[in-house]
Amino acid sequence: MSQEVKLEEKYLAIEKLLSMLKVSGKKYDIEKIKLAYLYADEMHEGQFRKSGEPYISHPIAVAEITAALGLDTDSICAAFLHDTVEDCPDKTNLGILEKKFGSEVSMLVDGLTKLSTINVEDKEEAQIENIRRMLLAMSKDIRVIFVKLCDRLHNMRTLYAKPENKRRITALETMHVYAPLAHRLGIQKIKQELENLALSYLDPIGYEEVKQHIERKYGQTQNLLDNVRSHITENLEKYNIHFTLEGRVKTVYSIYRKMFNQSKEFDEIYDFYALRIIVETELECYTALGIIHEMYKSMPGRFKDYISTPKPNMYQSLHTTVIGREGIPFEVQIRTREMHHIAEYGIAAHWKYKSGAQSREEIDNKLQWISKLIDSEDGTIDADDFMHSLKIDIFHDETFVFTPKGDVVALPQGATLIDFAYAIHSAVGNKMVGAKINGMIAPIDKCPQNGEIVEILTSSSSKGPSRDWLKIVKTGEARNKIRQWFKKEKRSENIVIGRADLDKEITKIARNATESQRQEIITRLAHRIGMQGADDLCNSVGYGGLAISKVLAKLKDEVERVVKPEAEEPKVVEVEQVKTAPVPSSGKSGGIIVDGQHGCAVKFAKCCNPLPGDPIIGFITKGYGVSIHKRDCPNVTNGMKSEEFFHRWIHTEWDLADIKRMKTSSYEAVIQIFAEDHISLIADVTMALADMKVSITQINTRKHNDNDVIINLKFACKDINHYNSVVARLKNISHITNIIRGLN
Numbered sequence: 027m028s029q030e031v032k033l034e035e036k037y038l039a040i041e042k043l044l045s046m047l048k049v050s051g052k053k054y055d056i057e058k059i060k061l062a063y064l065y066a067d068e069m070h071e072g073q074f075r076k077s078g079e080p081y082i083s084h085p086i087a088v089a090e091i092t093a094a095l096g097l098d099t100d101s102i103c104a105a106f107l108h109d110t111v112e113d114c115p116d117k118t119n120l121g122i123l124e125k126k127f128g129s130e131v132s133m134l135v136d137g138l139t140k141l142s143t144i145n146v147e148d149k150e151e152a153q154i155e156n157i158r159r160m161l162l163a164m165s166k167d168i169r170v171i172f173v174k175l176c177d178r179l180h181n182m183r184t185l186y187a188k189p190e191n192k193r194r195i196t197a198l199e200t201m202h203v204y205a206p207l208a209h210r211l212g213i214q215k216i217k218q219e220l221e222n223l224a225l226s227y228l229d230p231i232g233y234e235e236v237k238q239h240i241e242r243k244y245g246q247t248q249n250l251l252d253n254v255r256s257h258i259t260e261n262l263e264k265y266n267i268h269f270t271l272e273g274r275v276k277t278v279y280s281i282y283r284k285m286f287n288q289s290k291e292f293d294e295i296y297d298f299y300a301l302r303i304i305v306e307t308e309l310e311c312y313t314a315l316g317i318i319h320e321m322y323k324s325m326p327g328r329f330k331d332y333i334s335t336p337k338p339n340m341y342q343s344l345h346t347t348v349i350g351r352e353g354i355p356f357e358v359q360i361r362t363r364e365m366h367h368i369a370e371y372g373i374a375a376h377w378k379y380k381s382g383a384q385s386r387e388e389i390d391n392k393l394q395w396i397s398k399l400i401d402s403e404d405g406t407i408d409a410d411d412f413m414h415s416l417k418i419d420i421f422h423d424e425t426f427v428f429t430p431k432g433d434v435v436a437l438p439q440g441a442t443l444i445d446f447a448y449a450i451h452s453a454v455g456n457k458m459v460g461a462k463i464n465g466m467i468a469p470i471d472k473c474p475q476n477g478e479i480v481e482i483l484t485s486s487s488s489k490g491p492s493r494d495w496l497k498i499v500k501t502g503e504a505r506n507k508i509r510q511w512f513k514k515e516k517r518s519e520n521i522v523i524g525r526a527d528l529d530k531e532i533t534k535i536a537r538n539a540t541e542s543q544r545q546e547i548i549t550r551l552a553h554r555i556g557m558q559g560a561d562d563l564c565n566s567v568g569y570g571g572l573a574i575s576k577v578l579a580k581l582k583d584e585v586e587r588v589v590k591p592e593a594e595e596p597k598v599v600e601v602e603q604v605k606t607a608p609v610p611s612s613g614k615s616g617g618i619i620v621d622g623q624h625g626c627a628v629k630f631a632k633c634c635n636p637l638p639g640d641p642i643i644g645f646i647t648k649g650y651g652v653s654i655h656k657r658d659c660p661n662v663t664n665g666m667k668s669e670e671f672f673h674r675w676i677h678t679e680w681d682l683a684d685i686k687r688m689k690t691s692s693y694e695a696v697i698q699i700f701a702e703d704h705i706s707l708i709a710d711v712t713m714a715l716a717d718m719k720v721s722i723t724q725i726n727t728r729k730h731n732d733n734d735v736i737i738n739l740k741f742a743c744k745d746i747n748h749y750n751s752v753v754a755r756l757k758n759i760s761h762i763t764n765i766i767r768g769l770n
C-alpha cells in the first residue's frame with residue numbers, strides 16, 4: 027500500500043510528460059517509459075546538478091523535449107537513461123540496460139554516451155564541419171542525434187548554473203556544431219532556441235541591444251501591425267480560405283546576424299516582423315500569395331518559392347516581403363499545415379517508428395518519399411542529385427578516424443590504413459612500416475572504422491611504398507602520392523617496366539616489329555605527346571602516370587607508320603546512308619513519339635533507363651518536357667495511384683524507324699553484375715565489352731560480402747536486342763553469378 031503511494035508520488039514528477047503523451051494521439055508504451063524513469067531516478071539518486079536540483083530533473087526535462095519533438099517510446103526511454111552509463115558506472119552498464127529495456131534503447135544510450143566525449147572548443151571551421159559530419163556518421167541511428175539535441179537544449183536552458191569558462195565552451199560548441207546540425211535536419215524550433223541561448227552567453231551585450239531594439243520597435247509599431255493583421259484576415263476570409271495567421275518577431279539571433287554580418291543598422295532590417303499564413307492546400311498557398319500581392323506593394327527580389335524548389339532540408343514555404351500602408355515592410359510566409367510541421371520538426375516529422383530494428387532500407391524508403399514529393403511537384407530539382415546529397419550528408423558514406431592527437435580525418439568508406447597515412451602527409455605514407463588501431467598492431471590494408479584511433483608507424487629506414495599498394499588504396503590522393511614517389515625515386519625501374527608494357531602493345535599490333543623499329547615508335551610517340559624522349563614516356567607508363575589506353579590510338583598510328591609504311595592501302599571512305607545527327611539519351615526528341623507527335627522534348631528517367639523496345643510511358647513535367655519511364659518502373663506503378671497527377675501520364679512509343687537510322691548507340695543501359703571476387707574479373711568484363719565494341723560510360727565495384735562483389739555498369743546501348751546480346755555474353759564470363767537490370 028505505502029509502496030503504491032510512494033510510486034504515485036514519484037510519477038508526479040513526470041505528470042507533464044505523461045499527459046503530453048496522452049494527448050499526442052500516438053501510441054506509446056507508457057509502462058516502459060515509467061520503468062525507464064524509475065530506473066534513471068534510482069541510478070541518479072543522491073546526485074545533484076550545479077543548480078542544486080536533484081539530477082533526475084535533467085533527464086525528465088530531456089524526455090519532455092524528446093516527446094514534444096514527436097519521437098518514439100525508445101527515444102524517450104533513452105532520454106531518461108542517457109546519462110546513467112557515464113555518470114553511474116558502478117551501478118549500471120549497457121548490458122544491464124539491454125536486458126531491462128531492449129537492444130534499441132541500449133544502442134541509443136551507447137550512441138549518446140559516445141557523443142558526449144567529443145570536445146570541440148576552438149577548432150578551425152573545417153575541423154568543425156568534420157565533427158558535425160562525424161556526429162551524424164557515428165550515430166548509426168538518427169534518433170541518437172535527435173535525443174542529443176534535446177539534451178543539449180536543456181543544458182543550454184540551464185547553462186547559467188555552470189561556471190563562466192564552461193559556459194563559453196558549451197555555448198561555442200552549440201553555435202558551431204549543434205545549431206547547424208539541427209538546421210541541417212530541419213528542426214527549426216530547436217535550432218532557433220539553441221542559437222538565441224548561445225548568443226546570449228557569447229555576446230550578452232549585443233544580445234541585449236538587439237532584444238531592446240526589437241521590443242522598442244515592436245512597441246512603436248504594434249498598432250500598425252495589428253491593423254495589417256486584421257486587414258489580411260478580412261481579405262483572406264473573403265476568398266473562403268481556411269487559414270491560421272501567426273505574427274511573430276524574428277529571433278534575436280537572426281537579426282543580430284544581419285546587423286553584424288551584413289553590418290546593417292537595425293532600421294535597415296526590413297523583415298524584423300513576419301506574418302505566417304498557414305493554409306490547407308498548396309493551391310491555397312498561391313491564392314493567398316496573390317491576395318497579399320494585390321493588397322500590398324511587394325519588394326522586388328524578395329519573393330522566394332520554396333514550394334516548387336524545397337530547401338535541401340525539406341523546408342517548403344512561399345516567402346515575400348511587402349510594404350504596408352504605413353510604410354513598414356514586413357515578411358509574409360505562406361505554407362500548408364504539413365509544410366509547417368516539417369519546417370518546425372524537419373526529418374523528425376517524418377520519422378516512422380516500427381518496433382523492429384530500423385534498417386538502411388527503411389531509411390532509404392523514407393527518403394524516397396522526399397524524392398517522390400519533389401519529382402511530382404516540379405522538375406526543377408534533380409531528384410537523384412538531391413537524394414545523393416542528402417544521403418552523403420546524413421548517412422555513412424564516410425569514415426571518421428582520429429589521430430592519436432585527437433584530430434579528425436575523414437576518409438571515404440572502405441579506405442585503408444595506407445590511405446589514412448597518405449591523408450596525413452605523403453612523407454608519413456612513404457615512410458610507413460606499420461600501423462596501430464586503438465593501440466593494437468593492425469595490417470596496413472585494414473579499413474579503420476568510425477571513431478577508431480589510428481597511429482601510423484614510420485621508420486626512416488623504410489624503403490618506400492610498394493607497387494602493390496596501388497592496388498590496395500582507395501583514395502585518389504594516396505594513389506597519386508604513391509605514383510609521385512615512384513616517379514621521383516625509381517626512374518630506372520619505371521623505364522624498364524614501362525618499356526615492357528609498351529612493347530607488349532606494339533607486339534599486339536605488329537608482331538614482327540624489330541628492336542630498332544620499336545625504339546623509333548616509342549620515340550615518335552613521346553615527341554607526339556610533348557615528351558622529351560623515349561625514356562620519359564616509358565617512365566610515365568611505368569609509374570602509372572600515363573595509362574597506355576589513353577595513347578593507344580596514337581601508338582597504333584605510329585606502329586603503322588614505322589612498321590609498314592609501304593603497305594599503305596587505299597583508304598575506304600565510309601559514307602553514311604542517311605545523315606542523321608545522333609541524339610544523345612538526354613537530348614531533345616530521342617526517338618520518341620509522344621501521343622502521335624514527333625519531335626517533342628523528352629528526357630529519359632534515371633530510375634529505369636528505358637531502351638528502345640521496352641514498353642514505355644511518358645509523364646508531363648513542368649518545363650522539362652516529357653519524362654520517359656519503362657512501363658513497369660515502380661515510380662510509374664506508384665505514380666499512377668495519385669489521382670492528382672493521373673492526367674499527366676501520356677501515351678508514348680518508340681520511333682523505331684528513326685532509331686534504326688541513328689546507327690550509333692545513343693541510349694544508356696544500367697546493370698548490376700553479381701560475381702565472385704576474382705583477380706581478372708574486371709579485366710574479363712571490360713575486355714568482353716571492348717570486343718563487342720560497347721563503350722562503358724561508368725563502372726564501379728563494391729564488395730557485396732567477403733567473397734562476392736557487385737559491379738555497377740553503365741554502357742552505351744542501341745536497343746533492347748543489343749542489350750540482351752551484351753548481357754548474354756557477359757553472363758558467360760566465369761565467376762559471374764547473376765546480372766540484373768537497373769540500380770537497386
Ligand code: MN
Nearest residue numbers: 084108109177
Ligand atoms: Mn545530459
